[in-house]
Amino acid sequence: MAAAPLALPRLGFLRRGRPILMRIAQAIPVVVGVVIISFVLTRALPGDPAVYFAGPTADEKSIAEVRAKLGLDKPLPTQFAIYAQDLLKGDLGTSLTTGQPVMEDLARRLPASLELTLAALLLSCAIAVPLGVLAATRPGSWVDHLCRVLVTAGVSMPTFFTGILLIYIFYYLLGWAPSPLGRLDFIYFEPSRVTGFFLVDAVLAGDWETFFAALRQLALPACTLALFTLAPIARMTRAAMLSALSSDFVRTARAAGLTKRKVVYGYALKNALLPVVTTLGMVFSFTLGANVLVEKVFAWPGIGSYAVEALVASDYAAVQGFVLAMALLFVALNLVIDLLYAAIDPRIGFKAR
Amino acid sequence: MLAIDNLRIGFRTRNGHVEAVKGISLAVGSGETMGIVGESGSGKSVTAYALLRILDAGGRIEAGTCVYSGIDLAHAPERQMADVRGREISMIFQNPRAALNPIRKVGHQIEDVLVRHNRAGRNNARSKAIAAMEAVKIRDAAARYHAYPFELSGGMCQRIVIALALACDPRLLIADEPTTGLDITTQKAVMDLVAALIRERGMSSILITHDLGLAAQYCDKITVMKDGVVVETGDAVDVFARPQHAYTRRLVDATPREGATVRSLLPAEARGPDPAYTVRDTALLRVQNLEKTFAGKSGPVHAVKGISFRVRDGETLGLVGESGCGKSTTSAMVVRLADPTSGKILFDGEDIGAVPAKSFARDKRRGKIQMVFQDATDSLNPRHAAGRAIEEPLRRLTDLSARARRDRVAELADLVGLPLHLIDRFPHQLSGGQKARVGIARALGTDPRFLILDEPTAALDVSIQAVVLNLLADLRARLGISYLFVSHDLQVVRLLCDRVVVMRAGEIVEEGEADQVMHAPSHPYTAELIAAAPHPPTLKS
Numbered sequence: 001m002a003a004a005p006l007a008l009p010r011l012g013f014l015r016r017g018r019p020i021l022m023r024i025a026q027a028i029p030v031v032v033g034v035v036i037i038s039f040v041l042t043r044a045l046p047g048d049p050a051v052y053f054a055g056p057t058a059d060e061k062s063i064a065e066v067r068a069k070l071g072l073d074k075p076l077p078t079q080f081a082i083y084a085q086d087l088l089k090g091d092l093g094t095s096l097t098t099g100q101p102v103m104e105d106l107a108r109r110l111p112a113s114l115e116l117t118l119a120a121l122l123l124s125c126a127i128a129v130p131l132g133v134l135a136a137t138r139p140g141s142w143v144d145h146l147c148r149v150l151v152t153a154g155v156s157m158p159t160f161f162t163g164i165l166l167i168y169i170f171y172y173l174l175g176w177a178p179s180p181l182g183r184l185d186f187i188y189f190e191p192s193r194v195t196g197f198f199l200v201d202a203v204l205a206g207d208w209e210t211f212f213a214a215l216r217q218l219a220l221p222a223c224t225l226a227l228f229t230l231a232p233i234a235r236m237t238r239a240a241m242l243s244a245l246s247s248d249f250v251r252t253a254r255a256a257g258l259t260k261r262k263v264v265y266g267y268a269l270k271n272a273l274l275p276v277v278t279t280l281g282m283v284f285s286f287t288l289g290a291n292v293l294v295e296k297v298f299a300w301p302g303i304g305s306y307a308v309e310a311l312v313a314s315d316y317a318a319v320q321g322f323v324l325a326m327a328l329l330f331v332a333l334n335l336v337i338d339l340l341y342a343a344i345d346p347r348i349g350f351k352a353r
Numbered sequence: 354m355l356a357i358d359n360l361r362i363g364f365r366t367r368n369g370h371v372e373a374v375k376g377i378s379l380a381v382g383s384g385e386t387m388g389i390v391g392e393s394g395s396g397k398s399v400t401a402y403a404l405l406r407i408l409d410a411g412g413r414i415e416a417g418t419c420v421y422s423g424i425d426l427a428h429a430p431e432r433q434m435a436d437v438r439g440r441e442i443s444m445i446f447q448n449p450r451a452a453l454n455p456i457r458k459v460g461h462q463i464e465d466v467l468v469r470h471n472r473a474g475r476n477n478a479r480s481k482a483i484a485a486m487e488a489v490k491i492r493d494a495a496a497r498y499h500a501y502p503f504e505l506s507g508g509m510c511q512r513i514v515i516a517l518a519l520a521c522d523p524r525l526l527i528a529d530e531p532t533t534g535l536d537i538t539t540q541k542a543v544m545d546l547v548a549a550l551i552r553e554r555g556m557s558s559i560l561i562t563h564d565l566g567l568a569a570q571y572c573d574k575i576t577v578m579k580d581g582v583v584v585e586t587g588d589a590v591d592v593f594a595r596p597q598h599a600y601t602r603r604l605v606d607a608t609p610r611e612g613a614t615v616r617s618l619l620p621a622e623a624r625g626p627d628p629a630y631t632v633r634d635t636a637l638l639r640v641q642n643l644e645k646t647f648a649g650k651s652g653p654v655h656a657v658k659g660i661s662f663r664v665r666d667g668e669t670l671g672l673v674g675e676s677g678c679g680k681s682t683t684s685a686m687v688v689r690l691a692d693p694t695s696g697k698i699l700f701d702g703e704d705i706g707a708v709p710a711k712s713f714a715r716d717k718r719r720g721k722i723q724m725v726f727q728d729a730t731d732s733l734n735p736r737h738a739a740g741r742a743i744e745e746p747l748r749r750l751t752d753l754s755a756r757a758r759r760d761r762v763a764e765l766a767d768l769v770g771l772p773l774h775l776i777d778r779f780p781h782q783l784s785g786g787q788k789a790r791v792g793i794a795r796a797l798g799t800d801p802r803f804l805i806l807d808e809p810t811a812a813l814d815v816s817i818q819a820v821v822l823n824l825l826a827d828l829r830a831r832l833g834i835s836y837l838f839v840s841h842d843l844q845v846v847r848l849l850c851d852r853v854v855v856m857r858a859g860e861i862v863e864e865g866e867a868d869q870v871m872h873a874p875s876h877p878y879t880a881e882l883i884a885a886a887p888h889p890p891t892l893k894s
Contacts, residue, residue: 249453
């Protein structure tokens with residue numbers, strides 16, 4: 001009661017924005033922890049980057065030289081201090097495998113992965129949510145069975161297999177798809193970079209030819225990932241819808257004569273969205289990390305294959321950069337999901353605690 | 354107006370086909386209020402859902418007709434039914450908060466119905482929704498329009514549900530246990546409101562309830578159902594005062610009412626003299642200036658504001674009040690599940706309030722103070738058989754051997770009248786009354802001197818309630834234990850208690866002998882509580 005008159009209406013935006021800032025502030029210790037752990041873990045990995053980069057013919061002396069050049073001869077705390085200092089300046093170091101600053105590599109490759117993952121999830125939701133709803137409204141019908149079959153097939157086939165199968169059918173047999181070699185056929189120029197998402201950048205540049213070329217390249221890998229992510233989303237939608245449809249408020253809505261459409265989509269689905277959004281967040285995070293197989297199959301220059309290559313080469317800067325980028329992404333993702341929760345359900349106040 | 358003829362409703366279940374309603378017939382005249390009374394499983398709600406054809410999945414009308422002003426509701430095409438629902442016949446439900454969409458503003462929910470039945474367009478929907486809310490006496494309706502169900506009290510939610518049901522001026526209103534779960538004063542306010550609206554608008558209505566007294570007070574006619582069959586139908590006063598069928602008589606007998614004793618709730622053939630027990634004039638429990646403050650969202654909540662009372666050895670004290678009055682917090686502190694903010698709880702002269710609730714489970718006095726919980730189902734572990742549930746306190750609090758424990762479980766089951774062959778069953782395989790017996794047996798295992806009964810019969814049908822209350826009376830006489838009987842229902846409390854404490858907003862407003870409190874309440878709030886209980890018409894003999 002006493003707090004109400006104090007809140008000036010003009011500060012409304014600040015008042016709404018503050019919890020978000022608080023949440024971001026709460027993420028700082030997480031990020032610091034990630035920085036430390038990723039540093040320690042990469043050092044604990046077997047393999048010596050100095051040996052790797054000095055080459056197979058190098059002798060002790062040249063290895064030591066490389067080591068000194070990389071700063072790996074210094075004690076660990078000193079190395080960490082240097083790393084942390086660079087980090088504060090926004091310098092993630094230089095990748096030894098690509099010879100580029102890690103920041104630049106990530107800025108190029110992260111959008112590629114995000115574009116693929118987001119396209120896959122959009123596609124997957126567009127199929128899974130309606131499928132789940134239909135299956136829930138007609139339990140035991142053919143839609144329900146189709147849903148079950150699709151879900152089982154989706155999870156039981158590994159992505160690299162689905163990927164290769166799709167390439168075989170749509171590229172090799174039918175010739176509908178372009179060759180599975182990266183984000184854009186070499187005859188097109190990359191659109192000038194704004195977001196790093198080729199589709200978005202092409203639209204911004206008004207270059208529809210490039211847009212469709214990029215879309216064609218994206219289609220098969222996105223389908224492959226979508227098939228894989230379909231299962232959890234469709235399942236959760238079905239289960240959440242079944243419980244929403246059997247709840248008391250749906251009975252009230254039916255007794256009041258509301259149309260079936262309104263009851264199913266306006267009342268039940270909105271209530272069922274909460275668990276679906278949770279699942280979506282989880283699926284998003286594991287796909288982003290796990291789509292390395294798809295990236296490999298389609299020669300997609302994404303962050304997953306970058307991380308694997310860096311790991312194999314004990315490329316410290318690149319691995320640390322990757323882990324940090326993922327951590328920041330997850331923090332942002334969780335924030336978005338919390339905001340979505342608050343937007344869907346008025347009972348969940350978005351409060352700084 | 355409505356004629357149901359030989360209606361049969363069946364459900365497909367995992368255990369095969371179940372017939373829930375077995376050929377019932379009844380008629381509701383224009384402007385008439387019909388009460389359908391029955392205990393759980395009687396098919397009364399299913400009948401109502403069938404009228405609107407909103408049966409749950411698997412349910413089907415198998416035979417019969419329900420003719421409502423020329424339309425056979427049982428066979429009408431779905432399109433026609435969609436227009437009947439909400440416009441011609443509408444329904445209000447029990448558990449009003451769950452009956453509303455939790456994430457949609459209540460005003461919008463009323464608008465949805467208005468717009469659906471072409472009672473409002475986009476421009477005037479809001480004003481019409483507010484008018485519908487004002488019609489059910491919601492103060493400050495324009496502000497409440499923007500509220501979500503979770504921001505409103507149970508009684509207010511029920512008003513919204515009523516507003517929603519009446520928004521399109523239906524001719525027939527079906528009320529399915531509209532006041533179950535509401536406080537007794539709220540129940541009266543809601544029922545009076547519904548009755549007044551029905552009268553004003555000249556509607557017909559069907560009131561579905563398990564409470565014969567409530568039906569007798571508000572209905573013109575009563576139909577009594579049992580196991581899917583109509584056992585008796587007639588004028589409300591007649592059915593209540595001169596029940597023809599044996600089952601109706603049992604229901605009437607079991608309804609706690611003015612002048613009844615605990616034994617008179619039972620069927621005539623099972624009645625005996627009220628069991629005698631002795632009360633000694635020594636205080637077993639003394640509560641002194643007990644206080645409890647919770648940290649709430651908007652500052653501390655003062656749930657219990659320094660109350661004092663005592664329970665004598667062998668006595669039964671009733672603790673009565675409506676939800677939020679602090680009675681549950683008090684009982685949780687006395688049974689040592691919650692720590693008081695300040696004050697003393699003297700049990701047999703020792704301050705048990707000083708022992709933190711966390712470590713009281715290992716205190717030697719734990720076994721002496723036990724509790725029977727409100728919901729017999731929820732308070733049993735669904736994965737433990739009845740015998741295991743009864744044995745649990747014996748394992749924790751006594752050092753009996755496995756064999757001795759088994760004998761003790763059998764003894765306890767016998768004591769509470771639980772047939773021995775049932776102790777291997779799981780809670781879902783037991784009836785409500787049997788689960789209540791398990792809960793009581795569990796509490797008695799450690800030979801307690803003091804039992805806290807937290808609304809032990811609130812979730813039970815009246816006939817089962819009668820049996821359980823009698824069981825408690827017998828146990829008191831046999832074992833000489835003291836009870837603290839916590840309840841919202843003065844009529845039930847009166848049956849068992851020597852003295853009654855009435856709580857409101859964390860304070861004791863009245864304390865006295867049960868009969869005196871009931872007949873000559875000194876505090877206006879107590880008088881209000883007594884007046885709010887249903888007063889079935891009595892027969893002028």
